[in-house]
Amino acid sequence: MQDTLSQTFSALADPTRRAILARLRTGEATVSQLAEPFLGRMTLPGVTKHLKVLERAGLVTKGREAQWRPCTLNAAPLKDAAQWMEEYRVHMEASLDRLGDYLKTITISTDSTTSTPDTTDDDDRDA
Amino acid sequence: MQDTLSQTFSALADPTRRAILARLRTGEATVSQLAEPFLGRMTLPGVTKHLKVLERAGLVTKGREAQWRPCTLNAAPLKDAAQWMEEYRVHMEASLDRLGDYLKTITISTDSTTSTPDTTDDDDRDA
DNA sequence: CGGTTAATTAGCTGATTGGTATATTATAGG
DNA sequence: CCTATAATATACCAATCAGCTAATTAACCG
Numbered sequence: 001m002q003d004t005l006s007q008t009f010s011a012l013a014d015p016t017r018r019a020i021l022a023r024l025r026t027g028e029a030t031v032s033q034l035a036e037p038f039l040g041r042m043t044l045p046g047v048t049k050h051l052k053v054l055e056r057a058g059l060v061t062k063g064r065e066a067q068w069r070p071c072t073l074n075a076a077p078l079k080d081a082a083q084w085m086e087e088y089r090v091h092m093e094a095s096l097d098r099l100g101d102y103l104k105t106i107t108i109s110t111d112s113t114t115s116t117p118d119t120t121d122d123d124d125r126d127a
Numbered sequence: 128m129q130d131t132l133s134q135t136f137s138a139l140a141d142p143t144r145r146a147i148l149a150r151l152r153t154g155e156a157t158v159s160q161l162a163e164p165f166l167g168r169m170t171l172p173g174v175t176k177h178l179k180v181l182e183r184a185g186l187v188t189k190g191r192e193a194q195w196r197p198c199t200l201n202a203a204p205l206k207d208a209a210q211w212m213e214e215y216r217v218h219m220e221a222s223l224d225r226l227g228d229y230l231k232t233i234t235i236s237t238d239s240t241t242s243t244p245d246t247t248d249d250d251d252r253d254a
Numbered sequence: 255c256g257g258t259t260a261a262t263t264a265g266c267t268g269a270t271t272g273g274t275a276t277a278t279t280a281t282a283g284g
Numbered sequence: 285c286c287t288a289t290a291a292t293a294t295a296c297c298a299a300t301c302a303g304c305t306a307a308t309t310a311a312c313c314g
Contacts, residue, residue, distance in 0.1 A: 006140045013136035014302090015129075018211070025218065031261060046303055048262060053301095067260045067311045075218035082212050082219065084145070091152060091202035092209065141272090158291060173273055175292065180271095194281045194290045 004058075005084060008077045011057035016042070017050050021059060024073035031069050131185075132211060135204045138184035143169070144177050148186060151200035158196050 002010070011017055020034050035047035051071065054060040058077045063070040129137070138144055147161050162174035178198065181187040185204045190197040 002140075003142055005145070006142055009136050009140035012211075013129075013133045013140055015133055016302095018132070021215075025214070032259090042302090043304065044261075045263085045305085049302070052262095069261065073218055075215045075221070078212055078215050079219045082209070082216070084139075085205055085209050085212070088148075088152070088202045088205050089209070091200055092206045094202070143272095159289090169272090170274065171291075172275085172293085176272070179292095194279095196291065 004077065005080055007057045008059070008081050011053050011059055012081075014050065014053075016047075017054055020047075020050060020054065021073060024060065024071060028063075028070045028072050031071065034071060131204065132207055134184045135186070135208050138180050138186055139208075141177065141180075143174075144181055147174075147177060147181060148200060151187065151198060155190075155197045155199050158198065161198060 012021075016038060019037070023029060023034060023037070031048060031051060032044070034051070035042075035044050038047055051060060051062070055062060059074055061072050061074050063072065139148075143165060146164070150156060150161055150164070158175060158178060159171070161178070162169075162171050165174055178187060178189070182189060186201055188199050188201050190199065
């Protein structure tokens, strides 16, 4: 069994699963309802499997109502993932700056030291 | 070949790879330097493989300096991932609010540090 | 009861992943 | 040239993943 963060990222690493989550953002839905947009590409058991991955990751909760299983979104695990990413926010912007610098000037050579302090957005991490 | 976002999330879904990225946040490093903390658990080719995953995801760029391959972090792909998550921010907080409600029902005292949740009333979120 | 609908389980496949050991390439330098 | 170092390539293995079909469970309803 992997760590929680890996499980979360792993669950997100599939377009079908992300689409399911997006659908659940608009509200509860049964398995069949969730599967409907994919039934041209994939069978119902396939969707069930994806749902199980999401369930194991804690991103989806399956209820029980007669023969239906109303699924609801639980975004709590995303909080940890977002927090992990937050640490890289400054680097995201730095990467874009570096690309911009490359496109603008190729004159300056070998500045191996960290050389982009000016565009660092003062964005703190919220706990 | 998967879409970019899946590739990014997939690359992040491994603690070794995340540790490599964390190490690269502190600056450039060669493959051996990156591998050093893991050599008790895994061999050098193993680390090379992880690096290749990160490289394919565009998160790491390998340079060339004599027989060394200085690796640098490129957080740009994280931007898309963060943007995707941003859509769920309100849902994350909704989840936490639900948790907050739970905490409010059991912590009335002002000194919050000593009031641990009652273990008999365990928070079994789902089975 | 029997039939229908909702969903899961089981069993099978092929592809991918994560790891290994070993061999190979490439470069530095005595 | 020879050797040591850095890193990758190759080949192999076990485990997991994503998908299918077919069978099964579970609940409702006529």
